[in-house]
Amino acid sequence: MDRGKALTALQALAHQTRLDLVHLLMPHGQDGLPAGQIGLALGMTASRLSFHLAALEQAGLLRSRKQSRNVFYTVDTDGMGGTIGYLLNTCCHADPSVKACCQTTAMPARKAASKTKPHPKIWPDDTGPG
Amino acid sequence: MDRGKALTALQALAHQTRLDLVHLLMPHGQDGLPAGQIGLALGMTASRLSFHLAALEQAGLLRSRKQSRNVFYTVDTDGMGGTIGYLLNTCCHADPSVKACCQTTAMPARKAASKTKPHPKIWPDDTGPG
DNA sequence: CAGTAATTTCAATGATTCATGAGTAGTTGA
DNA sequence: TCAACTACTCATGAATCATTGAAATTACTG
Numbered sequence: 001m002d003r004g005k006a007l008t009a010l011q012a013l014a015h016q017t018r019l020d021l022v023h024l025l026m027p028h029g030q031d032g033l034p035a036g037q038i039g040l041a042l043g044m045t046a047s048r049l050s051f052h053l054a055a056l057e058q059a060g061l062l063r064s065r066k067q068s069r070n071v072f073y074t075v076d077t078d079g080m081g082g083t084i085g086y087l088l089n090t091c092c093h094a095d096p097s098v099k100a101c102c103q104t105t106a107m108p109a110r111k112a113a114s115k116t117k118p119h120p121k122i123w124p125d126d127t128g129p130g
Numbered sequence: 131m132d133r134g135k136a137l138t139a140l141q142a143l144a145h146q147t148r149l150d151l152v153h154l155l156m157p158h159g160q161d162g163l164p165a166g167q168i169g170l171a172l173g174m175t176a177s178r179l180s181f182h183l184a185a186l187e188q189a190g191l192l193r194s195r196k197q198s199r200n201v202f203y204t205v206d207t208d209g210m211g212g213t214i215g216y217l218l219n220t221c222c223h224a225d226p227s228v229k230a231c232c233q234t235t236a237m238p239a240r241k242a243a244s245k246t247k248p249h250p251k252i253w254p255d256d257t258g259p260g
Numbered sequence: 261c262a263g264t265a266a267t268t269t270c271a272a273t274g275a276t277t278c279a280t281g282a283g284t285a286g287t288t289g290a
Numbered sequence: 291t292c293a294a295c296t297a298c299t300c301a302t303g304a305a306t307c308a309t310t311g312a313a314a315t316t317a318c319t320g
Contacts, residue, residue, distance in 0.1 A: 007146055013217070014144035015278090016137055023221050035297060048279060050298055069287050069296050077227035084217050085231030087143070087210075091153050094234060097207035101215030102232035104224060145308090166266060178309060180268055199266050199317050262320090269314070276307070284299070290292085 001082035005060060006090075009083040012059035017044070018052050022061065025075045032065075032074035131212035135190060136220075139213040142189035147174070148182050152191065155205045162195075162204035 001009075012018055020042055025033060033041075039049040053073055056062040060079035064071050092098040131139075142148055150172055155163060163171075169179040183203055186192040190209035194201050222228040 003146075003149075007144070007149065010140065010144040010149075014137070014140040016133075017278095019133075019137065019140075019221055023223075026221070026223050026225055036295090039297095045280070046297065047281075047299080051278075054298085066286095071297065075222075077222075077225060080217075080222055081228045081231035084214055084222075084228065085234070087214050087217075088232065089234050091149055091156070092205075092207075092210055092214075093153075093156050095156060095205075095207060095210075098211045098214065099232065101211035102218065102229065104215070104219050147308090164266080165268095175310070176267065177269080177311075181308075184268085196316095201267065263318105264320105265316100265318080267315080267317105270312085272311095273309085274307105275309100276305105278303105278305080280302085280304105282300085284297100286296085286298100288293100288295080290294105 001086045001090075006083055006086035009059045009061055009079060010087075012055050012061055013083070015052070015055075017042070017048075018056050021052060021056060021073075022075055022080070025062070025073055028074070030074055032063075032072040034067075034070035034072050036070070038073065131216045131220075136213055136216035139189045139191055139209060140217075142185050142191055143213070145182070145185075147172070147178075148186050151182060151186060151203075152205055152210070155192070155203055158204070160204055162193075162202040164197075164200035164202050166200065168203065 013022070021038065024038065024041055035046075035049060035053065038053070039046060042049070044052075053062060053064070057064055057073075061076055061083070062073050062079075063076050064073050066072075088094060088099060088102075143152070151168065154168065154171055165176075165179060165183065168183070169176060172179070174182075183192060183194070187194055187203075191206055191213070192209075193204050193206050195204075196202075218224060218229060218232075
């Protein structure tokens, strides 16, 4: 991950809506979610959703695949990991005090997303996207 | 690290100049660097520097302490770690594929910064702040 | 106290970003 | 082909952000 790409990715992530998008899509793994369902889950207009999805995809943080009428979006874990790794290892020189943030228990392997079930909880402190 | 603080920190980091600042200050540990020397190292005007330093400090990523005429800036490793940890653990649900970015060799403990010696190299690919 | 140095604050300007609503394009099935 | 559905693009205006230079603030020095 070079400097320019990392900066683009950070700019993409520095927005509440786009953070919400990643958080929502992450548990759905490589199945992802269609745009319509994402918009429904986060309550945003189609054009606004499209704008933010495109920003994340262009930044290398999301991938999309077309499937009949729908476009499914998934998180690009390489892009996300690369961005975080850039902050951690390049920008912070892999400083041990900073790296302590990695020492949390990993989640068990995510289960394959069921197509219809909505995401159970949006945020730990679910105060809505505002 | 709550959602609002993480977002503020990400917005602060989503800028080339401020990424440069963190990268420059990190190896200087708790000694830090005075603003004047930072401005010299990165070649920026005083007011511009002050603006970006303030943004980082307000976001909880930098700390400052006054020492006679100078203001020394240091990286707040808790803030940096908290921000990265938020991305990794909250936003990405500690997904193993993403967490792989942490699996790099840690640097040896940084040495205490000497007061006068300039930072040896700004970036791995030192193309300047532009 | 006058002069100098280190930083910050302020106002003005130009650039960028974001939300909105309307319009467009591709897909599906009757 | 037509209507319904899904998603994207575009133009607009409001809001925010970044840079600059000047002025103000605080702290040393002679």
